[in-house]
Amino acid sequence: MRIATFRHGSATAAGVVRDDVVQPFADGLTARQVVERGTAESLALLPGVPLAEVRLLAPLRPASIRDFVAFEEHVAGVRRSIDGRGGVPDAWYDAPTFYFTNPHTLSGPDASVAFPASSVARDFELEVAAIVGPDQKIFGYTIFNDWSARDLQSREMQVNLGPAKGKDFASSLGPWIVTADELEIYKDADGFLELECTASVNGAEVGRDLLSHMGWTFETMIAYAARDSRVVAGDVLGSGTVGHGGCLAELWGRSGKQEPPPLRDNDVVTLTVQGIGSLTNRVTSAPPAAPVPPVRRRANTER
Incomplete structure (x- = not known):
C-alpha cells in the first residue's frame, strides 16, 4: 500500500x-x-x-529524523573529499552512527530546495528512509534526500560537532510511504532490502547502488536508536547515503576533483528507488544571510 x-x-x-x-x-x-x-x-x-x-507533499510530518551513515563506500569517499585521507574509521564498525536533522525544513516531491546563498559546494544524498510504527516496528519506507552544503559542513565539523548549518536547511521525502509488507519480497536472507537505487542530475545518471550494501539492517538501526533512549511511531530513520555515486562528494573524493560539478540553481535532482518510486527536486538559493557577529575571545584561552 x-x-x-x-x-x-x-x-x-x-x-x-x-x-x-x-x-x-x-x-x-x-x-x-x-x-x-x-x-x-x-x-x-x-x-x-x-x-x-x-x-x-512530504508524505508525513515526522516526530524526528535520525540520519545514519550505513554505507562504507560513502564514508571512505566523502572523507577523502574532505581531508584527503579517505578510509573508514575503526569507530564506524562499532555501531550504526547517526545524527539528528531538522524536521521543520522538510519538502516533498517537485518542491524547490533553497541552499544557503553562501554555499558553493552543493550536494544531494540518495537514501531510503524507514518510517517507524508502533512497538518500534517498521511501518514503511520512502525516499530521502539529505541535502548537503559541503563547504559549510566541512568547516563547522572541524569543531568536532555537527553537522549543523551544512545540513539543517533542507531535507526531502517522497513521493509516498510504501508499507513494509509491499517490500518484503526484496529482502535477502540476512534481512537487507535488495532495492536498486539511482541518482540523476538534469537527466544524466551520476550514481547507482543496491540498498542491500548497507552495513546494518533498518531493524538493527531502530534497536540502536532506542538504546538508552526512545523511538516513537512517526520517527524517520535515514539509511545513510548509498555508495557508487549516491552523492557528489563521494565522486569528488575518488577523482580528486569536483567532477561532476556541485549543484547550481535550477539543477534538477531525481532519486529513484526500486519498489518505491522517484523523488525530484529543483535547486535554488535562499536570500543572503546576515553575517555572524564576531566571537568574543578570551585572552587566557590556549590556542
Whole structure:
C-alpha cells in the first residue's frame, strides 16, 4: 500500500494511492496518525482524485529524523573529499552512527530546495528512509534526500560537532510511504532490502547502488536508536547515503576533483528507488544571510 499526503485545491489531506488515483481517508486522518495506528487496511476511503490533479507533499510530518551513515563506500569517499585521507574509521564498525536533522525544513516531491546563498559546494544524498510504527516496528519506507552544503559542513565539523548549518536547511521525502509488507519480497536472507537505487542530475545518471550494501539492517538501526533512549511511531530513520555515486562528494573524493560539478540553481535532482518510486527536486538559493557577529575571545584561552 502507498500512503501519500497531498494538496488538492486549497485542502491538504492524506490517503491511499492506487494506480493513478489517490483516495483520501474518510475521517481526515493524517499520514502520521495512520502510522501511529500501525495500519491503514481497515480505514474508510473517500472517492479517488486523479494524481495528475493533486500536488504531492512530504508524505508525513515526522516526530524526528535520525540520519545514519550505513554505507562504507560513502564514508571512505566523502572523507577523502574532505581531508584527503579517505578510509573508514575503526569507530564506524562499532555501531550504526547517526545524527539528528531538522524536521521543520522538510519538502516533498517537485518542491524547490533553497541552499544557503553562501554555499558553493552543493550536494544531494540518495537514501531510503524507514518510517517507524508502533512497538518500534517498521511501518514503511520512502525516499530521502539529505541535502548537503559541503563547504559549510566541512568547516563547522572541524569543531568536532555537527553537522549543523551544512545540513539543517533542507531535507526531502517522497513521493509516498510504501508499507513494509509491499517490500518484503526484496529482502535477502540476512534481512537487507535488495532495492536498486539511482541518482540523476538534469537527466544524466551520476550514481547507482543496491540498498542491500548497507552495513546494518533498518531493524538493527531502530534497536540502536532506542538504546538508552526512545523511538516513537512517526520517527524517520535515514539509511545513510548509498555508495557508487549516491552523492557528489563521494565522486569528488575518488577523482580528486569536483567532477561532476556541485549543484547550481535550477539543477534538477531525481532519486529513484526500486519498489518505491522517484523523488525530484529543483535547486535554488535562499536570500543572503546576515553575517555572524564576531566571537568574543578570551585572552587566557590556549590556542
